Each structure stands twice: as structure tokens, then as C-alpha cells.
Amino acid sequence: MGTTAGLPEELADTTPFVLAPWRSPLARALHRNRSKPESRYFQLATVTAEGRPANRTVVFRGFAEASNQIQLVTDRRSDKLGQIQANPWAEACWYFTQTREQFRLTGRLSVITADHPEVQAQADRRFAWQKLSNGARQQFHWPQPKAKRQEDGEPFAVADLDPAQPLDNFCLVRLEPLAVDHLELRGDPQNRTRYVYQGEGPGEGIWDAIAVNP
Amino acid sequence: MGTTAGLPEELADTTPFVLAPWRSPLARALHRNRSKPESRYFQLATVTAEGRPANRTVVFRGFAEASNQIQLVTDRRSDKLGQIQANPWAEACWYFTQTREQFRLTGRLSVITADHPEVQAQADRRFAWQKLSNGARQQFHWPQPKAKRQEDGEPFAVADLDPAQPLDNFCLVRLEPLAVDHLELRGDPQNRTRYVYQGEGPGEGIWDAIAVNP
Numbered sequence: 239m240g241t242t243a244g245l246p247e248e249l250a251d252t253t254p255f256v257l258a259p260w261r262s263p264l265a266r267a268l269h270r271n272r273s274k275p276e277s278r279y280f281q282l283a284t285v286t287a288e289g290r291p292a293n294r295t296v297v298f299r300g301f302a303e304a305s306n307q308i309q310l311v312t313d314r315r316s317d318k319l320g321q322i323q324a325n326p327w328a329e330a331c332w333y334f335t336q337t338r339e340q341f342r343l344t345g346r347l348s349v350i351t352a353d354h355p356e357v358q359a360q361a362d363r364r365f366a367w368q369k370l371s372n373g374a375r376q377q378f379h380w381p382q383p384k385a386k387r388q389e390d391g392e393p394f395a396v397a398d399l400d401p402a403q404p405l406d407n408f409c410l411v412r413l414e415p416l417a418v419d420h421l422e423l424r425g426d427p428q429n430r431t432r433y434v435y436q437g438e439g440p441g442e443g444i445w446d447a448i449a450v451n452p
Numbered sequence: 453m454g455t456t457a458g459l460p461e462e463l464a465d466t467t468p469f470v471l472a473p474w475r476s477p478l479a480r481a482l483h484r485n486r487s488k489p490e491s492r493y494f495q496l497a498t499v500t501a502e503g504r505p506a507n508r509t510v511v512f513r514g515f516a517e518a519s520n521q522i523q524l525v526t527d528r529r530s531d532k533l534g535q536i537q538a539n540p541w542a543e544a545c546w547y548f549t550q551t552r553e554q555f556r557l558t559g560r561l562s563v564i565t566a567d568h569p570e571v572q573a574q575a576d577r578r579f580a581w582q583k584l585s586n587g588a589r590q591q592f593h594w595p596q597p598k599a600k601r602q603e604d605g606e607p608f609a610v611a612d613l614d615p616a617q618p619l620d621n622f623c624l625v626r627l628e629p630l631a632v633d634h635l636e637l638r639g640d641p642q643n644r645t646r647y648v649y650q651g652e653g654p655g656e657g658i659w660d661a662i663a664v665n666p
Contacts, residue, residue, distance in 0.1 A: 276549045283497035283505035283543070291497035291505050293545040295554050329497070331507040335490045335549065340509050373641040380665060384633075384648065387663040393642040419598075427587040428607040434598065449601040451594060 255304040256443035260418040260435045264332075264341055271336040280332035282310070282413075284321040284347070292321060298332075299366055299410075307412040308343065311366055314351060314407040315382055322347045328413055338423040345415040352406040359410075367404035378405045421452060469518040470657035474632040474649045478546075478555055485550040494546035496524070496627075498535040498561070506535060512546075513580055513624075521626040522557065525580055528565060528621040529596055536561045542627055556633040564624040573624075581618035592619045635666060 271277035283293045299309040308330065312318060322328075330343040350359045367375070377383075379397045399405070418435040430452035438444040485491035497507045513523040522544065526532060536542075544557040564573045581589070591597075593611045613619070632649040644666035652658040 274549070276547070279547065281495035281497075281507060281545045281547070283495075283507035283545075285499055285503060285505050289499060289503060289539065290541040290558070291499050291507075291543045292558075293495060293497035293505075293507060293543040294556060295545060295547045325503065327504040329505045329507040331495045331497075331509060333490070333493065333495070333509045335488070342506075342508060344504070344506075376641050377666065382665060384646070384664045387646075387665055393640070396642055426607070427590050428610055430591075432598070432601075450598045451596060451601055452591065 258306045258415070258418075258435065258437065258443070259445050259447050260341070260343075260415070260420060260433075261306060263420055263433075267332075267334045267337055267339055267341070271334045274334075274336055277334055277336070280330045282318075283329045283331070284318055285325045285327065286317075286321055287324050292317065294318070299369070302362065302412055305414075307414050309366065310411045310413070311370070312349075312409050312411055313378055313383055314409050317384070319349065319409065322349055322411070330413060330415075340419075340421045340423070342419040342421075343413065343415040344417045344419075345413050348412050348414070350410040350412070352404070352408070363408070363410040364402070364404055366410045367408055368401055372399070372401070375399050375401070375405075378408050472520040472629070472632075472649065472651065472657070473659050473661050474555070474557075474629070474634060474647075475520060477634055477647075481546075481548045481551055481553055481555070485548045488548075488550055491548055491550070494544045496532075497543045497545070498532055499539045499541065500531075500535055501538050506531065508532070513583070516576065516626055519628075521628050523580065524625045524627070525584070526563075526623050526625055527592055527597055528623050531598070533563065533623065536563055536625070544627060544629075552637040554633075554635045554637070556635075557627065557629040558631045558633075559627050559629040562626050562628070564626070566618070566620040566622070577622070577624040578616070578618055580624045581622055582615055586613070586615070589613050589615070589619075592622050 268277060278298045279295050280298060281293055282296045283291055286292050296310045299311055301307060302309055326346040326348070328345065328347045332341040332343065350363045354360060376396060379399060380394050416437045419432070421430070421432045423430060432450050432452040434448045434450050436446045482491060492512045493509050494512060495507055496510045497505055500506050510524045513525055515521060516523055540560040540562070542559065542561045546555040546557065564577045568574060590608070590610060593613060594608050630651045633646070635644070635646045637644060646664050646666040648662045648664050650660045
């Protein structure tokens with residue numbers, strides 16, 4: 239089904255953003271699993287320079303304003319930044335433990351670093367920093383992630399960080415899904431349902447939804 | 453630390469299998485999270501023919517006998533089979549919700565299909581089939597995964613499958629980890645610990661364990 243297909247062009251022009259059809263089942267999953275802290279985590283796969291997969295748990299930081307882009311934050315010093323710059327493709331795998339359903343969201347990542355030129359992008363990056371807990375902000379102040387730990391094994395000092403102004407290595411990352419695969423496992427195996435949503439292109443707002451075999 | 457380093461060769465020959473040093477923290481995590489069904493699931497990332505990442509939730513089916521290889525099962529008709537044949541590299545991301553710790557296991561996958569020539573491999577494949585629930589076996593009898601669903605939307609019929617003899621499309625898959633990244637998030641952020649285990653090669657049994665910054 240094309241959600242904006244058939245709209246007269248002048249009307250489409252005044253409708254710059256259309257909620258993708260997978261947003262509704264994803265919102266339902268987030269709501270039904272809200273008692274579980276892990277319902278806000280998903281696994282993000284990227285590809286390394288050697289063409290090998292990398293996969294890690296990240297925290298869902300909401301959708302970008304008036305878009306279907308999924309937000310996360312990361313450290314510029316992390317391995318995934320270089321991976322994204324060389325190959326922006328990603329697949330998020332989001333499993334909801336309470337309702338036993340999985341979303342696989344495939345698309346391209348974009349990164350908003352401290353030197354991103356757009357004013358609105360910097361405002362969004364600042365806002366993402368402000369919404370972090372003080373504990374979550376601390377890791378951006380720590381020494382290089384994954385570098386050998388100093389022998390003393392002491393806990394890192396808690397720094398007094400400005401909640402209004404992000405550190406330079408703080409990045410906002412956005413995943414623009416182009417295909418979404420939603421699998422429901424609850425109940426008897428033979429009653430499983432699976433839908434594949436296929437976007438026609440970034441920002442197009444036109445999606446096909448197809449019922450497929452689980 | 454090299455776990456078998458320094459052993460005289462004749463002794464090493466009688467010790468074909470050494471438990472990798474990450475097996476102990478992983479066993480502890482499995483034990484401490486055993487009340488959560490999702491503690492037996494992890495996300496497996498592979499790379500597609502187009503060089504894009506793919507990522508899905510799979511069920512942990514134990515370790516292969518006398519090895520550090522992690523087992524899962526899959527359908528020969530699934531997308532991942534072709535991906536593995538073209539690029540055997542994978543990264544498993546295993547997040548434990550109760551103890552808030554993550555294991556990332558990087559390595560190569562091998563597949564035991566119905567026409568694998570080794571007798572022991574076929575016995576292992578048969579045993580994996582026998583251990584499945586009847587419900588889990590059913591999906592191997594269903595029509596092509598991810599193909600368009602028939603319009604009637606009827607539940608699939610429950611077939612009477614031989615629990616002793618796997619269907620031809622049933623595959624046993626093994627991940628041989630060459631690097632493992634263990635991150636513990638519990639407690640205050642500044643007390644986080646992270647260890648990277650680096651193997652010297654498949655089946656070598658020699659691993660370095662390095663404390664790194666989280």
C-alpha cells in the first residue's frame with residue numbers, strides 16, 4: 239500500500255512528513271514493553287573496513303523531529319564512527335522480550351558531529367546531550383574507549399560536565415530505515431505473522447507492506 | 453595470558469580442547485540470567501552479497517562438543533545461508549538483561565547441511581533436531597520463509613514430523629569466536645568493566661585477555 243500514493247502533488251507538497259506504516263506497530267511494541275528497561279535497547283549492525291560485521295547494543299534516543307529516523311548517540315572515538323563513514327549501511331535488530339516480537343530495520347546512518355555545519359542539526363545534537371543522564375554523559379569524558387586500561391584499576395573520576403553544552407566527541411546518529419521486517423512470535427508457532435515494509439526511497443513516505451511467511 | 457602456552461608438545465597433543473577464558477564469564481551470565489527466556493537469544497550479524505549488514509535474533513543451541521563453538525540452527529532457505537557461504541564472518545551480540553552485561557563474539561561461521569560428508573557432523577545435526585520442541589520443528593516444514601503469504605491468511609497446518617530424522621532444509625550452524633568483548637554495565641557508570649579476549653587462531657586454545665576502557 240502506498241501511503242501517499244494518489245495524493246495530488248500540491249497536497250503532497252504541504253505534507254512534508256508521513257508517518258511510515260511500521261511506526262504504528264513499533265509504537266505499540268514500545269508501549270506494551272514499557273515496563274522492561276531493555277525495550278529501549280536494540281542491536282545495531284554495521285560493516286567494518288575489512289567487510290566483516292560488527293554488532294553492539296545501543297540505546298534508542300527517540301525519533302528525529304518530523305521524520306522516521308531513529309536516533310542514537312555515540313562517541314566519535316568509537317569504532318563504529320569510522321565504519322559508518324566508510325559504509326553507512328546498518329541493520330538494527332530490535333527484540334521485545336515481553337511481547338516476543340522482532341523488528342529488523344535496514345537503512346543508512348548519518349552522523350551529526352561537533353563540526354556539522356547545520357544550525358538545526360547542532361541544536362538537535364545539543365538537545366540529545368541535554369536529555370542524557372549525568373551518568374551517561376560521563377563516558378564521553380573517559381579515556382579512549384577500548385584502549386588498554388591503566389594498571390591501577392581505579393574507577394574513573396566523576397566529572398562536573400555542563401548539561402547544556404555537549405563535549406566535542408559527542409555525536410548524534412540517525413538511522414533512516416528503507417526496509418523493515420516485523421515478526422511476531424507470540425502464541426502458537428503456526429499463528430506467527432510477519433510483515434515486510436519496503437520504502438521507495440529516503441523521505442519519500444511511500445511504503446509497501448507485504449504479509450510474508452514467517 | 454596464553455592458556456596452553458608453555459605446555460610440552462606431547463602433553464598439548466593429549467589436550468585437544470581448552471576452554472577459552474571467556475567461557476567462564478559467559479557461563480556465569482547464562483546461569484545468573486537463567487530465569488529470563490531471552491537470555492538464550494542473541495543477535496547475529498552477517499554481511500550480505502551487497503556488503504550491507506544483516507542482523508537477526510537467534511536461539512543459542514549450546515556449545516559444540518569439546519569446543520568453544522556456539523551453535524544455532526537455521527533453515528537452508530533463509531537469507532543468511534547464502535550470506536554465510538559468500539562471507540563466513542559474523543558478530544554475535546549477546547545482551548543479558550538481568551545482569552546488564554554484553555558479550556560481542558566475532559568469528560567465522562560454518563554450516564552443517566543435510567549433505568555434509570562427515571558422519572560425526574550429521575550425528576550432531578540430528579541431535580540438534582531431536583532437542584528442538586515440536587513447535588520449533590514445524591517452521592522447517594512451512595513454505596519458503598519471507599515469500600509472500602498466501603491470501604487466505606490461514607494458520608499453517610501442524611505436521612507430524614519425525615523427531616529422530618531432520619528435514620533436509622534443517623541446518624546446524626557453528627560460530628567459532630576469534631575475539632570476544634565483554635562489557636559489564638551494572639552499578640555506577642564509573643565502575644564499568646570491559647575485557648577483550650583475543651584468540652590466536654581457530655582451535656589454538658591460546659587467548660589474550662586485556663582489561664580495556666569501557
